[in-house]
Amino acid sequence: MRPMMGVAVALAAGVAAATPAGAARLRWFGQACFEVVSNSGTRVVIDPFGASVGYAVPELEADLVLITHEHGDHNNAAAVKGDPVVLHGLQMNEETREVRGIQVHAVRTDHDAEGGAKRGKNTLFVLKLDGLVFAHCGDLGHVLTPAQVKAVGKVDVLMLPVGGYYTIDAKAAARVVKQLEPRLVIPMHFKTEATPKLPIADPLPFLDAAKEAGWTLRHAGSSRFSVERARLPQQTTVVVLDYR
Numbered sequence: 001m002r003p004m005m006g007v008a009v010a011l012a013a014g015v016a017a018a019t020p021a022g023a024a025r026l027r028w029f030g031q032a033c034f035e036v037v038s039n040s041g042t043r044v045v046i047d048p049f050g051a052s053v054g055y056a057v058p059e060l061e062a063d064l065v066l067i068t069h070e071h072g073d074h075n076n077a078a079a080v081k082g083d084p085v086v087l088h089g090l091q092m093n094e095e096t097r098e099v100r101g102i103q104v105h106a107v108r109t110d111h112d113a114e115g116g117a118k119r120g121k122n123t124l125f126v127l128k129l130d131g132l133v134f135a136h137c138g139d140l141g142h143v144l145t146p147a148q149v150k151a152v153g154k155v156d157v158l159m160l161p162v163g164g165y166y167t168i169d170a171k172a173a174a175r176v177v178k179q180l181e182p183r184l185v186i187p188m189h190f191k192t193e194a195t196p197k198l199p200i201a202d203p204l205p206f207l208d209a210a211k212e213a214g215w216t217l218r219h220a221g222s223s224r225f226s227v228e229r230a231r232l233p234q235q236t237t238v239v240v241l242d243y244r
C-alpha cells in the first residue's frame, strides 16, 4: 500500500522498503505487547505476554525489554531472546534510564481507580528515540493526575488500553488522550478474535469516542507501521493495528 500524501502514518505493509529512512518502526502483537525499533536498529519490546492470553507468543529478540507490571499477560520477559536489558517498571522509582541511546522514564500509576487497592501498581513508560516520544500506558486503571500528566510530558505516540474491566474503558481512555494530547494514538488491550473470552470490550466504543472528539481514524490493516518526526499528523490521529 502506498501511503497517501499528507498521511503522516506510513503503513509499512510488512516490508522494510516502505519504511522511510529515519523512521522508527512499531509492531503490535496483541494485548499490550509492542516492538519498537529505532532507525539505527535498537529493538525495544514492551509487555511481552505469556501463552495463557490467547495470542501466539511471538519469537522476539530485543536489546531492551520494558515490563509495566508483573502480571502474566505483560511480564513474559523470559520469552524474549537476544540477552536484552530488562527494566521492571515497578522496581524503578520514577527514574530515567538510558539504554543504548534510548531514554526510558517510568511514571508510577495504578492498575485500578482505587489507588491500586484492587489490582496493584502499574507503570506508564515514556521512551525517547529518533527524536520521538512514545508513551506506553501498561494496564492503566484511571485517568491521570495533574502531576502524572506533568511527569509524562509531551507525547507523540501513545499506546493506550481501551478495553475496560482490567484497565480504563473507552471513555476514560479518551480523557487520557485529551490529557496528553499525543499526535498518534494506538489503542491496545481490547478484545480480538484471539481473546474471545476476556471480559474486555472490542475497540469500537473507543473509536466512537474518538469520532465524537473529532479525531482522525486510520485502520492500518497490518500489525506494523512506521513513524517519523517530520511526518507526524497535525491532528490527533488514532491508528488501529491488526495483531496478525
Ligand SMILES: [Zn+2]
Pocket: 069, 071, 074, 111, 139, 166
Ligand atoms: Zn495487569
